[in-house]
Amino acid sequence: MPLGSVIFAFILGAVIVAVTGANPFAAYSGLLCGGFGIGCTQGENPALEISNTIVFTIPLITTGVAVALPFRAGLFNIGAEGQLLAGSVACTAIGIKFSTLPTPILLPMVLLGGMAAGAFWAGIAGVLKATVGAHEVVTTIMLNYVAQWLVRYLIIGGPLQLAAGTSKSQPIGAGARLATILPADNSFIVFGLPASVYRVHTGLFIALVAAAVFAFLLWRTSFGYEVRAVGQSQKAARYAGVSVRRTIIFTMLIAGAFSGLAGAVQIAGVDHNLTDKYFSDTTGFDAIAVALLGLGSAVGIILAALLFGALHSGGAIMQSDAGISSNLVLVLQALILFSIAANFVGAIRRGLPFGRGVTPAQPSELPPAAGLMSEAAVPPPETT
Amino acid sequence: MSALGDVGHLLLTATLWQAALAAAVLLLLPALGGVISERSGVVNIAMEGMMLTGAFFSVVADLAWHNPWLATLVAIVAGGMMALIHAVVSIQFRADQIVSGIAINIFAAGLTVFLVSRIYGLQDIGHVGPTEGLPYIDIHGLDQIPFLGQVLFNQNVVVYIALILLVATHVVLFRTRLGLRIRAVGEHPMAADTAGLNVFAIRYGAVLTSGLLSGLAGAFLAIGISNTFIQNMTDGRGYIALAAMIFGKWTPFGAFIACLIFGLGQAIYDNNSIIHFSPYLLSMLPYVLTLIVLAGLVGRSIPPAADGLPYVPGSE
Numbered sequence: 244m245p246l247g248s249v250i251f252a253f254i255l256g257a258v259i260v261a262v263t264g265a266n267p268f269a270a271y272s273g274l275l276c277g278g279f280g281i282g283c284t285q286g287e288n289p290a291l292e293i294s295n296t297i298v299f300t301i302p303l304i305t306t307g308v309a310v311a312l313p314f315r316a317g318l319f320n321i322g323a324e325g326q327l328l329a330g331s332v333a334c335t336a337i338g339i340k341f342s343t344l345p346t347p348i349l350l351p352m353v354l355l356g357g358m359a360a361g362a363f364w365a366g367i368a369g370v371l372k373a374t375v376g377a378h379e380v381v382t383t384i385m386l387n388y389v390a391q392w393l394v395r396y397l398i399i400g401g402p403l404q405l406a407a408g409t410s411k412s413q414p415i416g417a418g419a420r421l422a423t424i425l426p427a428d429n430s431f432i433v434f435g436l437p438a439s440v441y442r443v444h445t446g447l448f449i450a451l452v453a454a455a456v457f458a459f460l461l462w463r464t465s466f467g468y469e470v471r472a473v474g475q476s477q478k479a480a481r482y483a484g485v486s487v488r489r490t491i492i493f494t495m496l497i498a499g500a501f502s503g504l505a506g507a508v509q510i511a512g513v514d515h516n517l518t519d520k521y522f523s524d525t526t527g528f529d530a531i532a533v534a535l536l537g538l539g540s541a542v543g544i545i546l547a548a549l550l551f552g553a554l555h556s557g558g559a560i561m562q563s564d565a566g567i568s569s570n571l572v573l574v575l576q577a578l579i580l581f582s583i584a585a586n587f588v589g590a591i592r593r594g595l596p597f598g599r600g601v602t603p604a605q606p607s608e609l610p611p612a613a614g615l616m617s618e619a620a621v622p623p624p625e626t627t
Numbered sequence: 628m629s630a631l632g633d634v635g636h637l638l639l640t641a642t643l644w645q646a647a648l649a650a651a652v653l654l655l656l657p658a659l660g661g662v663i664s665e666r667s668g669v670v671n672i673a674m675e676g677m678m679l680t681g682a683f684f685s686v687v688a689d690l691a692w693h694n695p696w697l698a699t700l701v702a703i704v705a706g707g708m709m710a711l712i713h714a715v716v717s718i719q720f721r722a723d724q725i726v727s728g729i730a731i732n733i734f735a736a737g738l739t740v741f742l743v744s745r746i747y748g749l750q751d752i753g754h755v756g757p758t759e760g761l762p763y764i765d766i767h768g769l770d771q772i773p774f775l776g777q778v779l780f781n782q783n784v785v786v787y788i789a790l791i792l793l794v795a796t797h798v799v800l801f802r803t804r805l806g807l808r809i810r811a812v813g814e815h816p817m818a819a820d821t822a823g824l825n826v827f828a829i830r831y832g833a834v835l836t837s838g839l840l841s842g843l844a845g846a847f848l849a850i851g852i853s854n855t856f857i858q859n860m861t862d863g864r865g866y867i868a869l870a871a872m873i874f875g876k877w878t879p880f881g882a883f884i885a886c887l888i889f890g891l892g893q894a895i896y897d898n899n900s901i902i903h904f905s906p907y908l909l910s911m912l913p914y915v916l917t918l919i920v921l922a923g924l925v926g927r928s929i930p931p932a933a934d935g936l937p938y939v940p941g942s943e
Contacts, residue, residue, distance in 0.1 A: 259738075263745040319725055367918070377921035378930070380725055381873055384672070384866055385914040385921075392914075396907035523859075531729055568744035573737025580730035581712070585720035 245536050245543070247588035249550070252578035259574060260567065269565040274572075277560025278553030285564050290434035292556060294441040298513060300552030302327070302526045304450040305505035307533035307544040308457040309365075309498040313379075314539055315461060316494045317474040322368055322383025323502040324527025325390035329364040330357030330503030332394060334419070334510040335403060335412050335517045342416025349418035354449075354507050361503015362496045364390065369495025373488040379495070391522060398517050405516075412517040421445050421512035444512035451545070453501055458541035460497070470494055502527065529555075532576055535583050551576065641777040643894050648778060649852070650897075651883070651890030652789040656844035657868035658875070658882040659789075659796045660837030665877060666800060667833035668813035668933040672728035673713050674841045675865025676735030681706040681845025683739040686856040687746065689755045699761065699846040706842020707835055709735060714834040718827055721937035732865070740858050754855045761785055761851035785847040792840070797879040809833055813931035816938040826938050841865065870917035877930060889913040 257267035275281050278296055280289025306323040313320040334357040341349055364386055371377035397403040403412040422445050425431070425438040433441065461467040469490045472480035477487050505526065510517065529551050536550070537543030554576065558569030582588065637643050657674035664671035685702035689695055713731050717724040743752050764787065766780040800806040811819040812829045820826050848864070849856050867889055874888075875881025892912045 259741075263742065265745065321725070321729070371918075371922055375921070375923040377923070380670075380672070381869070382918060382921055385870060385918050388863055388866065388914045389911045389918075392907050392911045395910075396905050399907065400905055401907075525733075528729065528733065531726070535726065568741045570737045570740040570744070573733050574741055575737075577730045577734030577737060580726055580733065581716055581722070584722035584726040584730065585716045586722070587720070 248582035249579055251588050252575055252582045255578050256575045265567050270561055270567045273561030273565040274557035277557030288436055294443040296553045296556040297443045299555040300548045301446045301450045302505040302509050303529055303533050303548035303551050304545055305453045306502050306527050306530035307548050308453055309501035310530045310534035311539045311544055313494050313498050315474045316470045319380050320498050321380050322386050323530045325387035326361040326364045326499045326502030327506035327527050328390040328394050329360040330506030331510050333357045333360035334507035335415055338415025338419035339413050344418050346418040353419045353511055357503045357507025358500040362499040365495040365499025369492040373491040394521050410519040414516045419511055446508035446512035449508055454541040454545055532580050637898055641774045644778040647891040647894035649786055650893040651886040652786045653844055653848055654868045654871055654886040654889055655789050655883055657841040657865050658871040658886055659879055660840035661869055661872040662877055662879055662882055663833045664837040665934050666813045666931055667809045667830045669830050669834050670724040670935040671837050672869055673731035674868050675861055676732035677706040677709045677838045677841035678845040678865050679735045679739055679861045680709045681842030682849035682860055683856050685846035685849045686755055689759050689850050693759050695759055695761045695850055698850055702846035703839050703842040707838040710835050710838020714831050718830050724935055736859055752856045755850050760854050783851045785851050793879055793883055813933055816933050867913045870913050874917050874920050
């Protein structure tokens with residue numbers, strides 16, 4: 244089903260490209276080259292393109308997990324972006340403040356700090372949901388914007404600004420940085436290029452560990468059982484003795500920690516300072532597509548993150564080689580979302596369900612977050 | 628002088644309130660659309676994308692035909708088309724309405740810039756001449772009233788239209804049979820279906836209306852205020868409209884009051900040259916206020932009962 248959705252989206256995307264008078268084959272070969280280093284025509288280095296794809300994939304895995312875990316509890320975390328920004332801010336602030344500390348102390352500090360900040364940001368939504376029943380979709384949207392404006396404030400005129408007139412922060416200390424996988428050595432040649440141009444960093448392992456932790460939490464712990472129970476039916480979970488409130492709050496805290504970690508890793512591994520690039524960052528929104536496409540499993544999320552990482556990385560090559568705006572990637576991403584959510588492929592297979600009541604009711608096919616608004620719109624009535 | 632004193636001084640100028648009303652209307656139109664859509668039971672977080680699409684197509688049409696009215700019509704239709712996608716995906720295919728809404732917003736952000744590059748090259752789209760923008764209208768006589776005249780009767784034509792639409796939305800929703808039906812479908816679609824209402828048709832109509840209103844807001848933004856299209860120019864206004872809708876407890880006038888508060892914040896932000904307070908912190912205000920409302924500190928805000936649930940005939 245997911246693969247069909249992706250193919251369906253790419254076909255629709257090709258139609259849009261063709262209708263606007265461009266060549267869809269040129270567009271997609273640009274994407275393929277920039278994403279996976281396959282079929283490059285302008286002399287791009289395939290290894291470098293794959294390295295770039297992985298750099299984009301890393302935060303998508305971690306934020307994808309941050310969306311997928313609440314999904315299992317019937318919660319829709321649209322706030323991965325805000326939580327990521329909170330993590331980036333915390334990582335940057337700690338990395339600047341304690342810039343002289345050595346790596347073994349400072350690196351864990353910035354990563355844990357980022358996790359704590361992300362958990363706090365998501366925790367607001369979790370607590371509001373669990374106590375007064377405020378819908379987490381709405382609260383996390385609001386928190387995203389608060390985080391965005393906070394970043395702008397901090398680096399434009401605020402305490403983290405590098406110098407007047409700039410829109411970036413000071414760089415974090417050397418001890419707060421994640422190492423690149425290849426040594427930053429210009430004399431060391433890898434695939435025809437000096438090793439230092441490959442930006443792929445050790446955050447990759449952190450992201451993979453995060454995905455493993457997600458799977459372990461969900462399937463091998465009692466907390467994971469509670470998460471799934473709450474996601475299936477809050478009422479049934481309550482009868483089974485699960486504290487729905489506690490589960491909602493902890494789910495959001497952990498999800499926020501994942502997103503915050505993604506933001507911290509992005510600062511520590513790639514950017515080394517907070518820049519205006521973060522104003523228009525969309526990782527946390529891409530994560531929604533990643534989680535949906537990955538069907539909420541760790542391996543699925545990693546594969547889906549790789550696809551979207553490749554799209555992002557490929558967009559730049561498509562624009563430079565084929566002259567087609569990299570914004571086509573956003574169009575494709577939206578089409579993939581439509582396609583998964585509406586299950587167009589399944590609908591085509593069943594015969595289009597036009598008209599009322601053609602298909603029988605299939606509540607089990609409802610998307611994971613659909614049920615949450617009925618019973619979850621009111622706060623769980625708990626006294627204990 | 629203190630920041631607070633500066634703001635106090637600013638609050639006494641008619642220019643500020645004039646700008647505040649215009650900014651409020653920009654939020655009011657999509658917020659009204661959101662109220663109508665959600666009252667019918669379809670969650671709509673796609674106002675941002677519908678508005679952006681409207682903004683883009685209004686500029687394209689205006690540059691092509693040099694007629695702001697035609698361009699506005701095109702924008703309204705374009706907003707409606709995006710809403711139609713949302714309606715088909717979430718009503719017909721029963722997709723998750725939030726996922727569909729997010730997809731619309733991403734789609735609009737990508738498609739508009741993609742089309743700019745296809746139509747105008749990878750460069751800027753260009754400016755619409757001032758004569759091709761939506762006109763400002765002085766209501767002669769009334770605009771001579773001190774203070775209020777400038778605030779209320781010296782505005783863009785869209786402001787007057789929006790205020791009429793505000794009253795109309797309220798009347799239709801709460802004083803007519805159609806409004807009762809819309810609300811019935813949003814509260815208990817099965818009961819409405821049993822009573823002989825066409826749930827799908829009413830929801831389609833409501834979602835489409837939200838697109839038309841958001842498209843109009845896009846035209847106001849692009850050819851009424853900015854006279855150009857810029858990548859992602861709605862800049863979260865669709866989401867602030869969503870916040871206003873919730874803040875206003877899913878009622879037109881409640882949403883309007885919220886829009887006025889947010890619009891005032893926007894106007895103060897735009898006039899920040901005389902205040903020494905970070906405009907970025909001020910920009911958080913709508914979102915923080917909405918969080919406070921949601922936290923139940925200023926009264927509960929409860930959505931329509933069936934909001935967000937796809938209707939499957941024959942089931943609850």
